[in-house]
Amino acid sequence: MKSLIKAILVGLALSIGAGIAGADDRFQLLFSGRAKLLDLTYPINKGNAYWPGSAYFPFTLKNIANIDKDGVYSNSFSMPEHLGTHMDAPSHFVKGQLSLDQIPLTQLFGPAVVVDVRQKVDKNPDYQMSIQDLKGWEQAHGLIPDGAIILMYTGWGERWSDFNSYRNRDAQGNLHFPGYSPEVAQFLIKEKSIYGIGIDTLSVDYGLSKDFKVHHICHGAGKYHLENVANLDKMPANGAYLILAPIKIEGGSGGPTRIYAVLP
Amino acid sequence: MKSLIKAILVGLALSIGAGIAGADDRFQLLFSGRAKLLDLTYPINKGNAYWPGSAYFPFTLKNIANIDKDGVYSNSFSMPEHLGTHMDAPSHFVKGQLSLDQIPLTQLFGPAVVVDVRQKVDKNPDYQMSIQDLKGWEQAHGLIPDGAIILMYTGWGERWSDFNSYRNRDAQGNLHFPGYSPEVAQFLIKEKSIYGIGIDTLSVDYGLSKDFKVHHICHGAGKYHLENVANLDKMPANGAYLILAPIKIEGGSGGPTRIYAVLP
Secondary structure, three states: OHHHHHHHHHHHHHHHHHHHHHHHHHHHHHOOOOOOEEEOOOOEOOOOOEOOOOOOOOOEEEEEEOHHHHOOOEEEEEEEOOEOOEEEOHHHOOOOOOOHHHOOHHHHEEEEEEEEOHHHHHHOOOOEEOHHHHHHHHHHHOOOOOOOEEEEEOOHHHHOOOHHHHHOEOOOOOEOOOEEOHHHHHHHHHHOOOOEEEEOOOOOEOOOOOOOHHHHHHHHOOOEEEEOOOOHHHOOOOOOEEEEEEOOEOOOOEEEEEEEEEOO | OHHHHHHHHHHHHHHHHHHHHHHHHHHHHHOOOOOOEEEOOOOEOOOOOEOOOOOOOOOEEEEEEOHHHHOOOEEEEEEEOOEOOEEEOHHHOOOOOOOHHHOOHHHHEEEEEEEEOHHHHHHOOOOEEOHHHHHHHHHHHOOOOOOOEEEEEOOHHHHOOOHHHHHOEOOOOOEOOOEEOHHHHHHHHHHOOOOEEEEOOOOOEOOOOOOOHHHHHHHHOOOEEEEOOOOHHHOOOOOOEEEEEEOOEOOOOEEEEEEEEEOO
């Protein structure tokens, strides 16, 4: 009988050890260079997509000093806040809402919900995400968790290297790319407890939008947007976690944002 | 005997549960808005410290659109890469080393080692960290862990709101603020396995440095720097973890960086 108890004790001790190590791994791995990390941020350069309009302009890098001449390499740069992979702060469309530097850190960490709508976008570049698309995600993966950051995966990232194809303007100057529908924005704000929404196109409102309803709905509820999100083809639909790090411009309406994903 | 076995099993089951929950908490808390987070980043504005020299200039924000007139609020901005809370990429001083966008994500997550040298700086604003300061930290907290990010806490952050006091130039134009000694940089590179070093002043080399030896030593070994790090008065000496998120400027020598601390 003593040997039975001993066997039970040894067995359980081993499983405690394995259990704790397994659970602890995720935090330990993250801070010891061994987690699977993915960068959802495009490098910023003069080819980065920016919004059409005379006040917007490409990223500009100016050399200040170089090692051969000055012993040090250094640049200055100019850019619109809403260029490349960036965040829209709630103040972007709604007065009195938070600016970029005021968004609480806790809202910049959360589970990623990646909604793949590529098949619909293939048939219709003006596609807007439907509530059914969200319900489909929930049927496959369970309810959208509290504090989620929704990422709409349209496949538009394939066009990133060609600015004209990415903007996709027609002869009349109208933009054609997919986005969220106002109904989905409304549903996420009212029925779910999310932190923000993102997309792999130039805007969370689809290209043809003239009233930017999704911007008004989400920002009005204090939620941020991520635009021109990179590498969604490498993201799982569920199980990844995001860390968002916007440049901390005081009073900014938005700005370039580093987006890290911790993969399962 | 059966009841003894049962008691052992129940007790062990409870401790397994507690053990796993306790360990898992750190990752779960981080991604559910319940971790203790601290922002080591100053808001970027026109008052932000930048390096002296004719090619450097203050942060400039230009309004592009406002809600009353245009229905949307948006700005553009210009700044030197090395302004406010920022990272120096290894390419800043050493040719062939990594630019800002090339630093591996794994090196941007790690334990914080906060070395408090305020008492010495109080007596001497030109103080340089000594190897004894590092040894003192190790005597109190154990060996500097692999992948650590060292933060030199000089107390200089109290001067941040007054640019002149922060730069601290004398009548001859010489800067007076503390930094790392070249010996400490050499020791960290040779004897330890760190990811980078940071400080709450304008430069990891002290103000009087003319040859920027610390920059050359660290960058030559592929290590980055963090400068003008905020809120070190709120950091524990040991037990916090850092997440670094530099703006992803292609080929950048450095740039504004969001620094998050996960507190114990």
